[in-house]
Amino acid sequence: MTTTSTPTSAPGTPSGPVRIGLIGSGRIGQVHAASIHRAEGAVLQVVADPFVAGAESVVARFGSGQTRATTDALEAIAAEDVDAVVVASPTSTHVDLIAACLDAGKPVLCEKPIDLDITRVDGLRERAAAARAAGLPVALGFNRRFDPHFAELHRRVAAGEIGALEQLTIISRDPAPAPEDYIKVSGGIFRDMTIHDFDTARWFVPDVVAVTAVGLRQFSDVIAKHDDYDGAVVTLVGAGGQSVTIINSRHCAAGYDQRLEAAGPLGTLSVGNVTDTLVRSSTGASGEAGAPFQTFFLERYAQAYSAELESFLAAVRGAELTGPGFEDGRAALVLADAAGVSAREGRTVRVDLSA
Amino acid sequence: MTTTSTPTSAPGTPSGPVRIGLIGSGRIGQVHAASIHRAEGAVLQVVADPFVAGAESVVARFGSGQTRATTDALEAIAAEDVDAVVVASPTSTHVDLIAACLDAGKPVLCEKPIDLDITRVDGLRERAAAARAAGLPVALGFNRRFDPHFAELHRRVAAGEIGALEQLTIISRDPAPAPEDYIKVSGGIFRDMTIHDFDTARWFVPDVVAVTAVGLRQFSDVIAKHDDYDGAVVTLVGAGGQSVTIINSRHCAAGYDQRLEAAGPLGTLSVGNVTDTLVRSSTGASGEAGAPFQTFFLERYAQAYSAELESFLAAVRGAELTGPGFEDGRAALVLADAAGVSAREGRTVRVDLSA
Amino acid sequence: MTTTSTPTSAPGTPSGPVRIGLIGSGRIGQVHAASIHRAEGAVLQVVADPFVAGAESVVARFGSGQTRATTDALEAIAAEDVDAVVVASPTSTHVDLIAACLDAGKPVLCEKPIDLDITRVDGLRERAAAARAAGLPVALGFNRRFDPHFAELHRRVAAGEIGALEQLTIISRDPAPAPEDYIKVSGGIFRDMTIHDFDTARWFVPDVVAVTAVGLRQFSDVIAKHDDYDGAVVTLVGAGGQSVTIINSRHCAAGYDQRLEAAGPLGTLSVGNVTDTLVRSSTGASGEAGAPFQTFFLERYAQAYSAELESFLAAVRGAELTGPGFEDGRAALVLADAAGVSAREGRTVRVDLSA
Amino acid sequence: MTTTSTPTSAPGTPSGPVRIGLIGSGRIGQVHAASIHRAEGAVLQVVADPFVAGAESVVARFGSGQTRATTDALEAIAAEDVDAVVVASPTSTHVDLIAACLDAGKPVLCEKPIDLDITRVDGLRERAAAARAAGLPVALGFNRRFDPHFAELHRRVAAGEIGALEQLTIISRDPAPAPEDYIKVSGGIFRDMTIHDFDTARWFVPDVVAVTAVGLRQFSDVIAKHDDYDGAVVTLVGAGGQSVTIINSRHCAAGYDQRLEAAGPLGTLSVGNVTDTLVRSSTGASGEAGAPFQTFFLERYAQAYSAELESFLAAVRGAELTGPGFEDGRAALVLADAAGVSAREGRTVRVDLSA
Incomplete structure (x- = not known):
């Protein structure tokens, strides 16, 4: 007697695997890619890096057959098949990328710090508070x-x-x-x-x-x-x-x-x-x-x-x-x-x- | 610009993921199933247990869409889409299941002990030595x-x-x-x-x-x-x-x-x-x-x-x-x-x- | 055959046991008395405390047959049979007692602090420096x-x-x-x-x-x-x-x-x-x-x-x-x-x- | 006001300091001599060693003015001014020296082992039991x-x-x-x-x-x-x-x-x-x-x-x-x-x- 498991829901529905867009394929991006690979209920959907060879290498190591590489972070954030975003790009890009996630209504986990300049951080503060109030997670990567x-x-x-x-x-x-x-x-x-x-x-x-x-x-x-x-x-x-x-x-x-x-x-x-x-x-x-x-x-x-x-x-x-x-x-x-x-x-x- | 990763080889070829047949879905079987899930380059192909609900539960937790459950250990060992076997069934079955793996030319990792009776172990000794000489792995699960x-x-x-x-x-x-x-x-x-x-x-x-x-x-x-x-x-x-x-x-x-x-x-x-x-x-x-x-x-x-x-x-x-x-x-x-x-x-x- | 040990020098000479005057018989005075008792080459000569029963108790526990108790710290410091002084009396007496030791040309080990008032400490500073230059030890009890x-x-x-x-x-x-x-x-x-x-x-x-x-x-x-x-x-x-x-x-x-x-x-x-x-x-x-x-x-x-x-x-x-x-x-x-x-x-x- | 401590009892009476005869001035004898020196209520009375210079050296380091050295262990054990004996001589002498202490009615602390030959130990066993019954301490130096x-x-x-x-x-x-x-x-x-x-x-x-x-x-x-x-x-x-x-x-x-x-x-x-x-x-x-x-x-x-x-x-x-x-x-x-x-x-x- 043999039976085959049936997934209880399709990918992309709330109860399916979370499809993640990863921005940045450097040292810390790779750490996140490996975590995504190991996690139950998550898949690496897209990896964005202007240095596309880096993104491709991360895709090859940690992706499934569906994972793609891109040079365009904003595209990755906006993509319909991306449920949530992990930002592991240089600090100077964080504020803009978080803003893009808020625009797209996508949960985001961003590496620390938000920015080195408190005025830029404060510029985003109200919108982040609103997102939080609306139940949209904006998580900061304070790993400790x-x-x-x-x-x-x-x-x-x-x-x-x-x-x-x-x-x-x-x-x-x-x-x-x-x-x-x-x-x-x-x-x-x-x-x-x-x-x-x-x-x-x-x-x-x-x-x-x-x-x-x-x-x-x-x-x-x-x-x-x-x-x-x-x-x-x-x-x-x-x-x-x-x-x-x-x-x-x-x-x-x-x-x-x-x-x-x-x-x-x-x-x-x-x-x-x-x-x-x-x-x-x-x-x-x-x-x-x-x-x-x-x-x-x-x-x-x-x-x-x-x-x-x-x-x-x-x-x-x-x-x-x-x-x-x-x-x-x-x-x-x-x-x-x-x-x-x-x-x-x-x-x-x-x-x-x-x- | 977007690229999609291409698997370098099909599953089942020597360089594809190792497709594993797991015999036993009890406590230690579940441990092995979780390890197989986490491993890079391995998939849980079939789980065999006379108590099929146990096997099905393991399939649901640790399997991919292709994983099947069965009551028949020998079928699992013999299956064409199984590359290697992990034996986590009761001790009394180990000698026969190792023998079946040797018959099928399948690498096997068997939980300890081989058997409680040295004469039964010695009965398999020559064949195990021959398998080893032929490069067929017969591994014993001394975890420490x-x-x-x-x-x-x-x-x-x-x-x-x-x-x-x-x-x-x-x-x-x-x-x-x-x-x-x-x-x-x-x-x-x-x-x-x-x-x-x-x-x-x-x-x-x-x-x-x-x-x-x-x-x-x-x-x-x-x-x-x-x-x-x-x-x-x-x-x-x-x-x-x-x-x-x-x-x-x-x-x-x-x-x-x-x-x-x-x-x-x-x-x-x-x-x-x-x-x-x-x-x-x-x-x-x-x-x-x-x-x-x-x-x-x-x-x-x-x-x-x-x-x-x-x-x-x-x-x-x-x-x-x-x-x-x-x-x-x-x-x-x-x-x-x-x-x-x-x-x-x-x-x-x-x-x-x-x- | 039997021989009797001969002390190589009389007490009080530079090479005999150091005869110590202890000022204070409280908790910390008792600690010093016990140390003096255990030390090779030192004897507790006199214990001074206005509360003479305290001094007598220390004499009884840690003294030799020659040890005496007194209420008068200055007498103990000045005594001819006292080679060195340990000051374990209340902080407010330290400056005066150190001064008395300097007057008497006696080495002194004084408990910390010298005083709570830096001006009183500074009042003694020059004389302490002169003593040091002259080779007269003024030690402070920073035990750590x-x-x-x-x-x-x-x-x-x-x-x-x-x-x-x-x-x-x-x-x-x-x-x-x-x-x-x-x-x-x-x-x-x-x-x-x-x-x-x-x-x-x-x-x-x-x-x-x-x-x-x-x-x-x-x-x-x-x-x-x-x-x-x-x-x-x-x-x-x-x-x-x-x-x-x-x-x-x-x-x-x-x-x-x-x-x-x-x-x-x-x-x-x-x-x-x-x-x-x-x-x-x-x-x-x-x-x-x-x-x-x-x-x-x-x-x-x-x-x-x-x-x-x-x-x-x-x-x-x-x-x-x-x-x-x-x-x-x-x-x-x-x-x-x-x-x-x-x-x-x-x-x-x-x-x-x-x- | 000055008072002098009066010993509450004369040396040698049960409540005076215990006067100890030490047999052996080697490495372990010196350890015992130092312990006796440090102890409250004990004095090193005599040190016996056939190598009298060793005994004299121990007397000089750890004795009081009254301590004497001797070559004759039995004399030290029998001496009227010795209240108790510590045996730190070679193993082969232990049985005889313990026996001498029992004869003299003197408490003895003997280094281990009693002897290497169980028959020699057994020869003394009954007398040791009798001593114990009579309240005479026979202590063995198992230091641990x-x-x-x-x-x-x-x-x-x-x-x-x-x-x-x-x-x-x-x-x-x-x-x-x-x-x-x-x-x-x-x-x-x-x-x-x-x-x-x-x-x-x-x-x-x-x-x-x-x-x-x-x-x-x-x-x-x-x-x-x-x-x-x-x-x-x-x-x-x-x-x-x-x-x-x-x-x-x-x-x-x-x-x-x-x-x-x-x-x-x-x-x-x-x-x-x-x-x-x-x-x-x-x-x-x-x-x-x-x-x-x-x-x-x-x-x-x-x-x-x-x-x-x-x-x-x-x-x-x-x-x-x-x-x-x-x-x-x-x-x-x-x-x-x-x-x-x-x-x-x-x-x-x-x-x-x-x-």
């Missing part, structure tokens, strides 16, 4: 909220395990600085690197009211030349008196240093660095030693990128957007700008994120 | 060899990091005993539970020459009633003088306790228990505490099952079979039988695995 | 420099293991706030609690040039009532661009939280919390859990107090004073005062510790 | 029972934290083999090295009934030449069905490997290796690494030796002897002999420790 370790810590804090959060400590060190060409256009450490930590901070303490930042010049003449910092210590204070301490460096000999600790009246919860395996060694040269830290964000947050896409897909299918959205992207940029002022002027800067 | 942590430890031992292996310690405790109905037909702790550890031992020390086992009756009247042990300590010695110590228990309050340690003249390598996340807590009730151990094998070895399938697929595509094969399945059973004799008679039993 | 864990971390940083120090992180949380009566006269969190961390900071980065402090009010109405903070985050910057981040809280559910981490271009060195024993447990209720943190400073720094005394004794015997001295006590207070200004005014305060 | 980490684990097991003990695992590896001259006369690995582990086993499971030992020859031709093993795995079973697994090696690259783990129905308690400090490092060369293990027993069990002496002193002052005594020394030797038979004959050996 989806890391299983951080998310479990957050869940346990939210469940009250340590009482009301008092102090959060975020240690975040990149393995090595980006090349000078990137540094030049990065927007500075606060808008480029700390922005992730600002979002993590707001995940725990949404209503930050004060920013005190100390910019550091510890090792890189190149970074100093561009009037940027190669490290920073930032202290945020929330409306409830909570403190968040962020410690950044643009280099770290041991790899990508990503740690989080939350303290409250009932205890402390922490997440240390992740290693590829749990193998530990003891030799004459050292005591017990763990495996090396994972190298950089693609490894460290591999699971997070998948979970981020799953969360977006759930919102596309009608669930409430639980991950970071447009306002979160804006708030992180406001904090980054405030940190820049604080570091330059040597004073605490007060912010009102709801303003 | 594919665990990324254990595999990395093995790789580092093989690379000489601790010198020639001297002492291996395997701690393996189940969270709780199986129900009495299972205990009755399990073949006893050595053939049912320790058999995994025997295979792990042989992964490091293939040529075991002596088995000294102590059977324990520590907590379960039910297990004792069936003349079985609820724990054991087994010491193996290899031809090169290496020792392997296996410590087993049928229960463990903290979860599934799976640890491995290798010692040599230059150092020690170890793998401790795996937790779902790295969250650690410090409260008034305790010092720093990690997350709970993963509950049981489906969680603990989730990655291993995927890697096991990938390894099998590579062999199906023509690579040498690097994972455990028929002879490994037989050797583990020989050691289990020797351990039974040793425990009952209170003496070291010498074995010749090549005989 | 003598903790074996922190000291080993410092030694490895100094040995260049991580390259030039870039970022130091000090987490320091008390188990619970002191009683209100103490809070009132404590001088505030920066002068009372953070002062230890300021000294630890200067141990690694002596030439601090900027102080940015954020005072926190997170849980204690009592502390707020006295216009004090119950937590703080302080960022120091050194002349070489190094950063030091201090995170304080007046409470911590898990005990006394004392951690230190140093990062440089070649790596990171850290010390976590100390437990009484290394016993770890795994139960159904949690994953692997360590023993509780040590309760408070008397337990956590028990070894440090002994090492501190040994270091002082070495200086008394003629070695150079390697531990913290008068200038270190003053510098910590300058940083505490600067932190107070910074927190109140919301601005970075620049300091010149050599001024 | 006094290690604070192991003792806390034992206390928590005894308190029922993991339920009735089921499985104990003892990993015990020396850093490097003793020189050939020592190996020759050591009595073999079971009587020389494993004997400590047998005592640890009996501390948890006093009534061992079966011994199954596997002797290993893994790396040392020298040890093999003397018909001895350079490693071993021993499984003990207790009358209550408990199992104890001991894993030994005569070498370990990472230092002195001393670990203990107890498992019961409610959980697991373990103690890992001890390091001098808690400093951890993370560099490009490795993940997070701890400090090296402590080198060997003098470092690893430094605290244990002090606690062992304190326990003995308490018994001398009239408390019940809670540490290991003569019967424990004998039982460990019985197990060692049984292990030798088991390893040679390849069979489980049953023992009756009460016989």
Whole structure:
């Protein structure tokens, strides 16, 4: 006896697989393409990149027989057979592409940051709010909220395990600085690197009211030349008196240093660095030693990128957007700008994120 | 400009996706079905189970539009559109199903054990050897060899990091005993539970020459009633003088306790228990505490099952079979039988695995 | 054949046991008395306390047959049979007692702080410098420099293991706030609690040039009532661009939280919390859990107090004073005062510790 | 006002300091001398060693003005001003010296083992039992029972934290083999090295009934030449069905490997290796690494030796002897002999420790 499975609905209907248009086929675009491939109930429908060979390569690796490549992002967004959009193109294109998605009524997951310029972000703010009110998901790719370790810590804090959060400590060190060409256009450490930590901070303490930042010049003449910092210590204070301490460096000999600790009246919860395996060694040269830290964000947050896409897909299918959205992207940029002022002027800067 | 990806070869040709026939749709069958779904270059072609609703459910969850369910395992093995077979049916069927795969010239990945009766295993031994010589993969599902942590430890031992292996310690405790109905037909702790550890031992020390086992009756009247042990300590010695110590228990309050340690003249390598996340807590009730151990094998070895399938697929595509094969399945059973004799008679039993 | 040991020199000569006058028989005085008792080559000669029963109790527990109790600290300092003085009396007496020791030409180990008032400290500064120049040890009881864990971390940083120090992180949380009566006269969190961390900071980065402090009010109405903070985050910057981040809280559910981490271009060195024993447990209720943190400073720094005394004794015997001295006590207070200004005014305060 | 402390009782009376005769001034004798020096309420009265310069050196370092050196152990034991005896001389002298202490009615703490020959031990057994019955302490120096980490684990097991003990695992590896001259006369690995582990086993499971030992020859031709093993795995079973697994090696690259783990129905308690400090490092060369293990027993069990002496002193002052005594020394030797038979004959050996 043999039976054949019948799909319960056709692709493209609300209950069929979500057909995704991916804008950008670079490093982070490929990460999203792989997540789409692995996800149940999603297909990669079109990949757009002005560099079409890149798009074609992503299609070949992660597409189905129907997937197409295009050079035209707007066409991909507008296409009838595209249900939702993932934006993984350069930062300067984000505002326009989000706007196009809103125009087309398409849910969008956009890589962070929205833009380096708060006025451009604010220009889109009202429309994003309207979309949200209308149930159209505009998700921001702050991947760390989806890391299983951080998310479990957050869940346990939210469940009250340590009482009301008092102090959060975020240690975040990149393995090595980006090349000078990137540094030049990065927007500075606060808008480029700390922005992730600002979002993590707001995940725990949404209503930050004060920013005190100390910019550091510890090792890189190149970074100093561009009037940027190669490290920073930032202290945020929330409306409830909570403190968040962020410690950044643009280099770290041991790899990508990503740690989080939350303290409250009932205890402390922490997440240390992740290693590829749990193998530990003891030799004459050292005591017990763990495996090396994972190298950089693609490894460290591999699971997070998948979970981020799953969360977006759930919102596309009608669930409430639980991950970071447009306002979160804006708030992180406001904090980054405030940190820049604080570091330059040597004073605490007060912010009102709801303003 | 738009292009569409063209598959470079039709399914069923050597370079197309491997079409898999899965025999068994129970708990472990579902694990394999999920691995097949996730794998690049593999499709679930048919699922066979006398309980057809089970097979249909697996088809619905993990199949493509072409996947079919059947009650007839032999039909699935023989089917022209099946390139390779995964056997996840009850132990008593394994010998016959492997034989059917050999008849059909189909690569097979069979769950452990081959059988509980060494004479039945030996009855298939020559044909399995011939298949191997002919390049037909007969893979045994000793999942632990594919665990990324254990595999990395093995790789580092093989690379000489601790010198020639001297002492291996395997701690393996189940969270709780199986129900009495299972205990009755399990073949006893050595053939049912320790058999995994025997295979792990042989992964490091293939040529075991002596088995000294102590059977324990520590907590379960039910297990004792069936003349079985609820724990054991087994010491193996290899031809090169290496020792392997296996410590087993049928229960463990903290979860599934799976640890491995290798010692040599230059150092020690170890793998401790795996937790779902790295969250650690410090409260008034305790010092720093990690997350709970993963509950049981489906969680603990989730990655291993995927890697096991990938390894099998590579062999199906023509690579040498690097994972455990028929002879490994037989050797583990020989050691289990020797351990039974040793425990009952209170003496070291010498074995010749090549005989 | 029997021989009797002959002391190689009489007590009181430079090579005999150092005869110590202890001022103060309270909690910390008792710690010093126990250290003196355990030390080779030191005897407790006299214990002074206005509350003479306290002094007598210390004499009974830690004295030899010759030890005497007195109510008169100045008599104890001046006594001919006292070679060196340990001051463990209330903070307000420190300046006068150090002065008396300088008058008497006696080496002195004084508990921190020198005083809560920088003008009183500065009034003694010149004389302390002259004493130092003359080889008379004036040691300050910053116990943490003598903790074996922190000291080993410092030694490895100094040995260049991580390259030039870039970022130091000090987490320091008390188990619970002191009683209100103490809070009132404590001088505030920066002068009372953070002062230890300021000294630890200067141990690694002596030439601090900027102080940015954020005072926190997170849980204690009592502390707020006295216009004090119950937590703080302080960022120091050194002349070489190094950063030091201090995170304080007046409470911590898990005990006394004392951690230190140093990062440089070649790596990171850290010390976590100390437990009484290394016993770890795994139960159904949690994953692997360590023993509780040590309760408070008397337990956590028990070894440090002994090492501190040994270091002082070495200086008394003629070695150079390697531990913290008068200038270190003053510098910590300058940083505490600067932190107070910074927190109140919301601005970075620049300091010149050599001024 | 000055007062002088008055001792509340004269030395030598039950409440005065315990005056100790120390037999042996070698490495372990010096450890005991230092413990006596540090103890409150004990004085080193006489040190006996045929090599009198050794005794004199110990007197000079750890004695008071009254301490004397002698070549004559029996004189030291008999001396009127000696209240209790610590025997730290070569193993072959232990039986006679314990007998002399019994004759003199003096409490004795004797280093392990009592003797390498069970018949000599049995010759003293009745007298030791009579002494015990009469309240005269005969303590055996199994130092590991006094290690604070192991003792806390034992206390928590005894308190029922993991339920009735089921499985104990003892990993015990020396850093490097003793020189050939020592190996020759050591009595073999079971009587020389494993004997400590047998005592640890009996501390948890006093009534061992079966011994199954596997002797290993893994790396040392020298040890093999003397018909001895350079490693071993021993499984003990207790009358209550408990199992104890001991894993030994005569070498370990990472230092002195001393670990203990107890498992019961409610959980697991373990103690890992001890390091001098808690400093951890993370560099490009490795993940997070701890400090090296402590080198060997003098470092690893430094605290244990002090606690062992304190326990003995308490018994001398009239408390019940809670540490290991003569019967424990004998039982460990019985197990060692049984292990030798088991390893040679390849069979489980049953023992009756009460016989």
